[in-house]
Amino acid sequence: MGWGGMIAQSLDKQLPHGVADLFFNDAARKRAVERALADTFARWGYSEIIPPMFEYYESLAAEAGPQLREEIYRFFDRDGRTLALRADFTIPTARIVGTKLFDRAMPLRFFYIGSVFRYKEPQAGVRREFTQAGIELIGANTADADAEAIALAMTALSATGLNDFLFTLSNAAFLQATLCDLALSDADDTALRDAIRRKNATALAQRLAALNLDTTRTRALAQLPTLWGNADVLDRAICINDDARAAVERLRDVVARLAQFGLADFVTLDLAENRGMAYYTGILFEGFVRGLGFAVASGGRYDHLIAHFGHDLPAVGFAIGVERVMMLQRTRASIAPDVIAQICDARVFDARAGGQAVEVDVSNRDDAALREYARVRGAREIWWRDGRIESVIASEAKQSPNRKLETPALACGASVALSAKNASSQ
Amino acid sequence: MSNLTIALAKGRLLNPSIKLFESFGYDLRAARDSRKLVIGSQGAQFVLAKPMDVPIYVEYGAADVGIVGQDALRERGANLYEPLVLGYGACRLVVAGKREPGDAEWKTLAGLRVATKYPRVTKQYFSARGLSAEIIEVYGSVELAPMVGLADLIVDVVDTGHTLRENGLVELDEIFKSQAALIVNRAAHTLRVSEIRSLIEKINGLQINADKLG
Numbered sequence: 200m201g202w203g204g205m206i207a208q209s210l211d212k213q214l215p216h217g218v219a220d221l222f223f224n225d226a227a228r229k230r231a232v233e234r235a236l237a238d239t240f241a242r243w244g245y246s247e248i249i250p251p252m253f254e255y256y257e258s259l260a261a262e263a264g265p266q267l268r269e270e271i272y273r274f275f276d277r278d279g280r281t282l283a284l285r286a287d288f289t290i291p292t293a294r295i296v297g298t299k300l301f302d303r304a305m306p307l308r309f310f311y312i313g314s315v316f317r318y319k320e321p322q323a324g325v326r327r328e329f330t331q332a333g334i335e336l337i338g339a340n341t342a343d344a345d346a347e348a349i350a351l352a353m354t355a356l357s358a359t360g361l362n363d364f365l366f367t368l369s370n371a372a373f374l375q376a377t378l379c380d381l382a383l384s385d386a387d388d389t390a391l392r393d394a395i396r397r398k399n400a401t402a403l404a405q406r407l408a409a410l411n412l413d414t415t416r417t418r419a420l421a422q423l424p425t426l427w428g429n430a431d432v433l434d435r436a437i438c439i440n441d442d443a444r445a446a447v448e449r450l451r452d453v454v455a456r457l458a459q460f461g462l463a464d465f466v467t468l469d470l471a472e473n474r475g476m477a478y479y480t481g482i483l484f485e486g487f488v489r490g491l492g493f494a495v496a497s498g499g500r501y502d503h504l505i506a507h508f509g510h511d512l513p514a515v516g517f518a519i520g521v522e523r524v525m526m527l528q529r530t531r532a533s534i535a536p537d538v539i540a541q542i543c544d545a546r547v548f549d550a551r552a553g554g555q556a557v558e559v560d561v562s563n564r565d566d567a568a569l570r571e572y573a574r575v576r577g578a579r580e581i582w583w584r585d586g587r588i589e590s591v592i593a594s595e596a597k598q599s600p601n602r603k604l605e606t607p608a609l610a611c612g613a614s615v616a617l618s619a620k621n622a623s624s625q
Numbered sequence: 626m627s628n629l630t631i632a633l634a635k636g637r638l639l640n641p642s643i644k645l646f647e648s649f650g651y652d653l654r655a656a657r658d659s660r661k662l663v664i665g666s667q668g669a670q671f672v673l674a675k676p677m678d679v680p681i682y683v684e685y686g687a688a689d690v691g692i693v694g695q696d697a698l699r700e701r702g703a704n705l706y707e708p709l710v711l712g713y714g715a716c717r718l719v720v721a722g723k724r725e726p727g728d729a730e731w732k733t734l735a736g737l738r739v740a741t742k743y744p745r746v747t748k749q750y751f752s753a754r755g756l757s758a759e760i761i762e763v764y765g766s767v768e769l770a771p772m773v774g775l776a777d778l779i780v781d782v783v784d785t786g787h788t789l790r791e792n793g794l795v796e797l798d799e800i801f802k803s804q805a806a807l808i809v810n811r812a813a814h815t816l817r818v819s820e821i822r823s824l825i826e827k828i829n830g831l832q833i834n835a836d837k838l839g
Binding site: 323365366367397398399400401424427428429467469485487488489490491492493494 | 683684685686687705706707708709710806809810811812813814815816818822
């Protein structure tokens with residue numbers, strides 16, 4: 200169709216779709232979020248795991264599910280083997296544990312922070328390269344482990360300054376149990392799950408009418424779009440077998456523990472939820488913060504993923520989207536030095552050793568130019584060559600470039616404060 | 626349901642949607658009479674948007690809930706909840722062309738050209754049948770495309786089928802039926818449980834009453 204394309208431009212000064220350069224305030228804020236998260240995870244007894252950025256596609260695609268598998272970046276090494284960039288941290292961690300750490304004292308507690316790569320359209324801070332920070336708690340299939348993961352996700356968000364959140368708690372095992380032994384065709388199964396996922400009661404009722412299942416099963420499935428809200432959904436849920444009952448009881452246990460931690464007000468329930476990774480087998484949760492229409496944290500229990508790598512170990516984990524936290528934050532990191540010194544003398548080294556950020560003029564500026572530079576950089580003081588200390592008067596110009604970062608997109612509803620102290624003292 | 630931001634699709638769904646919310650006591654006269662895009666009433670905020678934009682407003686949380694046709698919803702493929710259909714705005718998305726009724730040959734043709742306002746749904750439909758259709762995205766008067774030789778077929782919504790017949794086109798296949806639906810942002814669904822539940826219950830109550838009245 201004619202000359203539809205634009206004239207080809209040299210790419211050397213451009214960026215591919217879905218990646219970003221971070222510097223100044225953005226880079227500082229990102230690191231501040233990462234530090235707050237890493238510190239929190241460490242205080243809960245988690246140590247860092249650093250898997251490679253790329254490995255064999257076969258490892259990373261294991262149990263990834265069709266959607267994530269499509270999104271994995273793939274390339275070839277020189278021997279023609281297919282490599283891939285990591286698309287999450289859970290699968291690499293499962294590989295490491297399943298192949299190397301399976302005989303250690305359980306549970307293992309790992310945290311991670313780093314880039315993951317997915318070939319899809321950027322959405323609300325999730326670019327094609329984006330940053331996940333999260334944990335995996337491996338080797339314990341208990342309500343205590345589930346509750347710890349959820350409480351830690353809440354505490355971690357709170358550590359980044361986000362307190363206005365609510366988590367949706369669900370159990371993949373409930374839907375699994377309610378759908379078990381149905382022997383549906385792929386098309387029927389997909390349509391049924393899609394209607395449930397979208398809470399489309401009308402479409403679900405039509406599907407169920409066409410499938411002609413027994414009455415109890417039909418009622419249990421038809422009820423799913425209404426099973427969300429407070430803990431009363433656990434009493435209302437129709438359980439058609441022991442597995443479904445166990446799934447509901449597990450949720451009850453987890454909610455009870457969260458209540459003990461003082462976190463009950465931060466949870467709502469949803470028994471129809473079946474989003475998330477294909478490897479999830481139990482508790483599922485997503486954290487939402489007022490002001491963003493997308494989940495900031497999501498996680499769940501995956502009891503059979505590690506088995507793929509040789510040893511069957513139950514596990515639960517979550518990831519927080521670092522860029523999404525940054526979108527919601529009201530705080531601002533500073534990249535301004537405390538002091539600008541005209542010369543690099545002993546004072547400067549002492550001050551740095553004492554924890555101050557001291558920047559030395561290496562451009563031989565005259566006094567007026569150095570004053571102007573100190574003002575632009577936002578320094579508090581200038582230390583002159585002769586030992587004088589001068590305070591710098593903050594100017595408006597310095598503030599304005601960052602202003603847009605301070606106001607979140609939306610501000611609605613009442614604010615709630617997380618009692619993180621309660622949570623961590625348990 | 627106060628304080629919710631509600632996106633309403635403009636166009637043929639707007640009037641019945643306004644009536645729906647007026648029956649709950651909201652004052653939406655400004656939506657009928659003016660060109661205002663944002664209307665506040667009793668703590669709720671109504672946003673009037675193009676149908677194709679409503680799923681996006683709601684998916685991103687710029688609106689907590691929305692009312693939009695399922696045709697726009699399917700085309701946008703947004704990650705949302707759609708708890709209710711509303712019983713108005715019924716239409717069908719169809720494949721149509723100048724061919725004879727009953728002519729199935731188009732289903733095997735290579736190099737089909739299809740004009741549509743629904744490129745995503747159209748692509749899914751044809752590729753699911755192994756057809757490599759060339760999809761031509763147009764923004765209005767889709768029926769024109771086969772008449773002037775721009776395309777062999779069109780994919781578009783039909784209400785009565787009147788416009789198709791007037792332009793010498795026949796319906797060849799139905800892709801899906803559509804009607805107005807209530808859609809809910811996933812974060813709002815968690816963060817504003819009571820408001821969303823109250824809205825769903827109100828609409829449900831209304832529909833039950835309407836059914837009783839026949």
